[in-house]
Amino acid sequence: MNDDPLFRIESDSLGNAAVPVEAYYGIHAVRARDNFAVSGRTVNLRIIRAIVMVKKAAAKVNGRHGDIPEQVAAGIVSACDEILLGQWDKHFIVDAYQGGAGTSTNMNVNEVIANLVIERIGGSKGDYQLIHPIDHVNLHQSTNDVYPTAMRIAMIPLLRSLSEEFASLQEALQEKEREYADVLRLGRTQLMDALPIMAGQSFGAHAKAVARDRWRLYKAEERLREINLGGTAVGTGMNAPLAYIYAIAEELRELTGMGLCRSDFPMDGTQNMDVFVEVSGLLKAAAVNLLKISGDFRLLNAGPSGGMAEYILPPMQVGSSILPGKMNPVIAEVAGSVAMKVISNDTAVTLAAASGQLELNAFAPLIVESLLESLEILTQAVRLFHERCVQGLIVDAAHCLEQLECSGVMAAAVVTYLGYETAAELAKSAAASGRPLKDILLERGLMTKKQIDAILHPLEVTKPGIPGRSRDE
Structure with missing residues (x-):
């Protein structure tokens, strides 16, 4: 009682x-x-x-x-x-x-x-x-057909939203590609000075990576449309009338507005979670690109006196309780943090999917919680990165040119004309003296001003071919 x-x-x-x-x-x-x-x-x-x-x-x-x-x-x-x-x-x-x-x-x-x-x-x-x-x-239901079906229904709208956010990020990067198409800056490999590039080209490379993510995520929805509803406990459909089995997928498709379809072998969808591993893997790939791009932005923004300082990221909030005026790249940092979390969630999804046994996966709740979290936070991080970092980013064209001219890397453009050894010595002299290569070339009488202007022209050193020569030569 x-x-x-x-x-x-x-x-x-x-x-x-x-x-x-x-x-x-x-x-x-x-x-x-x-x-x-x-x-x-x-x-x-x-x-x-x-x-x-x-x-x-x-x-x-x-x-x-x-x-x-x-x-x-x-x-x-x-x-x-x-x-x-x-x-x-x-x-x-x-x-x-x-x-x-x-x-x-x-x-x-x-x-x-x-x-x-x-x-x-x-x-x-x-x-x-x-x-x-x-x-x-x-x-006429079992958790074992309801839950995997619901997992798909919960994820599909988030995949669509995330794909749209990546589309917006791609467009913002392409806008920066156009804006800085004529700004020459120092390229770097292994964090060391390398061949010159246009600042716009680096944004273009980022945009290409994001475009792949956008398309992959858009297509991933197709993997989630097949549902095992009607399969009941182990996928055989026991205790579910045939009329119900055939009608339920159509009813759910109408209610959700999603292109859901009934699996022709529900036992597969009941016990196998590899589809979610595939989706998680695509989220990880997108997170890897976001981590790389946000990391590049932070590196090129570093300074302003003690780092590269070629990018100026929008100041979003006071960055220090002890250093007056310090501004940190917090939006790029949060984008990177979210990317790391998505990558770690992928490990959880992988382990949980692999740990299913026989006719069911007991770890489906971990899979769906991890994936929903990844989809939610990645969507917001991409939006913030686009709106509060990429859109307001400025490339310091004058500083980029100064860094480039004092580096000695332009000597690579004269290798064909003067030979590798001479070009290497010129690069060393330019770097040591901090003087532009063109001044050293003129001073030593190795080339005329007309030749130098033709060979070291920004458009010549940032596209295929031998600088200063016709592309047909």
């Missing part, structure tokens, strides 16, 4: 448990909350909403087919719509890191929906004789 008015008693095969009387979750969520008290961070709401979409689709199909009363189906659909609007978020209480292949999350959703419907028809929460979390809300 329950004498505490603040709690109701619910039962399962393990016995009884107290559930807060105002809670829309039930005994399964309570047990999971206590068993998985790990991070204090509840399940990502995107996977909750995706599961709710599955429940809504199933209720509509089951109601239409007469497997549950129409008023029950309508009640479930109405409860799902309320949850999708965010009205009941606080009742999803299971920790993000959990055992059980997502069963606890699925049951948390089933219980909240059931109790919302029970209350709407005048019952008391927990009276599952009226509306049952499994017999009604979870009818």
Whole structure:
């Protein structure tokens, strides 16, 4: 007997448990909350909403087919719509890191929906004789086909958003490529002076890398469209009528607006998680490029007196509590930090996917939490990097030219005319004296001013061919 008015008693095969009387979750969520008290961070709401979409689709199909009363189906659909609007978020209480292949999350959703419907028809929460979390809300389903399907539904919109952010970043880099197409700067390999390049060319190289990321992420959605819903526990479809199996994918496709399709072999989607590893790998590749580009920006911005100082990044906030006026490249830094996190999440996804056994992967919750986090934070980091770093970046053209002329690397342009040994000695002299190469060439009478101007012209030293000669020679 329950004498505490603040709690109701619910039962399962393990016995009884107290559930807060105002809670829309039930005994399964309570047990999971206590068993998985790990991070204090509840399940990502995107996977909750995706599961709710599955429940809504199933209720509509089951109601239409007469497997549950129409008023029950309508009640479930109405409860799902309320949850999708965010009205009941606080009742999803299971920790993000959990055992059980997502069963606890699925049951948390089933219980909240059931109790919302029970209350709407005048019952008391927990009276599952009226509306049952499994017999009604979870009818013809298993966690093992609901959860992998919901994983895909949760990820697809984020993939689209991320691809769009990379498109915007690509455009911003291409704009910088055009803006600084005529600015000559010192190229560097292994952090040492190398051949001259146009500043715009380096932005163009960054844009090409981002364009690949954009396209790969856009295409990755195709890998996620095939769902195993209807496969139930192990992919065989036991306890799901054929009419339901064929109708549920179509219903879900209409509800989500996504090009979802029914797997022709649901057992594959139930036990194999390699598709998510592939998506994670593409996110890692994109993160690697973001880390490289943001690192280049930080390096070229370093200074202003003790570093390269060829880029001027937008000052976003005071950078030091002890050094007045110090501004740090914080946007490039946060982009790099997010990239590192995405790369580390890929390791978690890889290990979790490889650790599945036989007909199910128990670590699906880790896979989806890691991927959703990567998609969310990478999307925001790319947006911030584009809007608060790339757009406002300035190339110090005068300083770039000064660095180049004092480096001696322009001697590479005269190798064909004067030979490697002479060119090497000229480079050494220019670097040691800090004088432009053209002045040394004139002083020693090795070339005329006309020859020097033709050979050392910026357009000559930054494109294929022998500087100063026709491209046909």
